Amino acid sequence: MPVSPASSASSTGHPTRRVAHRRRGSTVAALIAGVLAATMAGCAPTAVDPVSTPSPTWAAPTPTPTPAGPTLVVDGSAEDNLPLFTEVMQTVAATAQSVEGRAYIDALAGAGFDKSAMEVTYDRTTVDNAADSIQFSVAWEGECLIGQVGPSTPAPTAVVLPALPAGGCLIGETRPIDW
Template sequence: MHRLRLKTAAPALAGSALLIVLAACTAGDPQPTATPESSPSPRPTPTEAPAPTLRPELSAAENLAYFDSVNQAVVTADPNAGGRAFIDALVAAGFDKAAMQVTADRTTIDLAADSVQFSVLFQGECLIGQYGPNSGGYHGAVRPVLGTGACLVGQTRPIDW
């Protein structure tokens, strides 16, 4: 029985001795090795997407972000903006005034319209915007041209300025 204990104890003893030798080799380094000081690498800054621009050679859908950005700027500058402000801003942004339509700011009984709608016929499609107190803010969309060749249904206001 004594011999059995030595047989099982020997491998355990050898394993412990090996651990002690390895620990002594790594833990007893009297002089730490110097690591070169490194400056922290610069963190990449999030890049903002470039501001959209008018791309007349592209589709209406590909220009919707630009159309929306122009109209959002109008809303930011004047929360009470009417149709003329949107048309003027779109013209200044490079859209063709002759291809635009806008609804009236006032109803036939001279009340403020719930919303104003405006459009640009662009590359065979319609860029349409809507803004007003009862429309939940600004909305923009691309829609097909109507059978009449226009973008907006009903009577629109002449753009004669």
């Protein structure tokens, strides 16, 4: 009687092991072939339709521009406006006009601070020498933004201090801001 391949004995003598091994091998081979076919399909070049109609393109929303630096906070406190005051002071201090009081007043007014609320000390002495330091201020709702610069000042300095009891921000004689 002829022996069918399905019922032939394997090297261990068990007839079903050989059939199970063949089925498992063909299943694995089919699985690998399917994965390769799917992978290769993704790599195949696509045909370009020469008469295709343009599809609408999506445009990202334009972001709202943000200010480059601090801005004047009209309804804010002196502390809220210290960053802008400091930036203006540092900008002027980095120029050739770094010891000219008018340059600070003009720059602060240009940034939106009220010129009528400002004070500045003289930048020249009574014998017409450059002052060792100058101070300038902006009165702001019972407080003062005060800046100090000059050769005797290690670095431009800005602070918020309470206004003086008699009013104003700077002690001593200040220069009239008449320009």
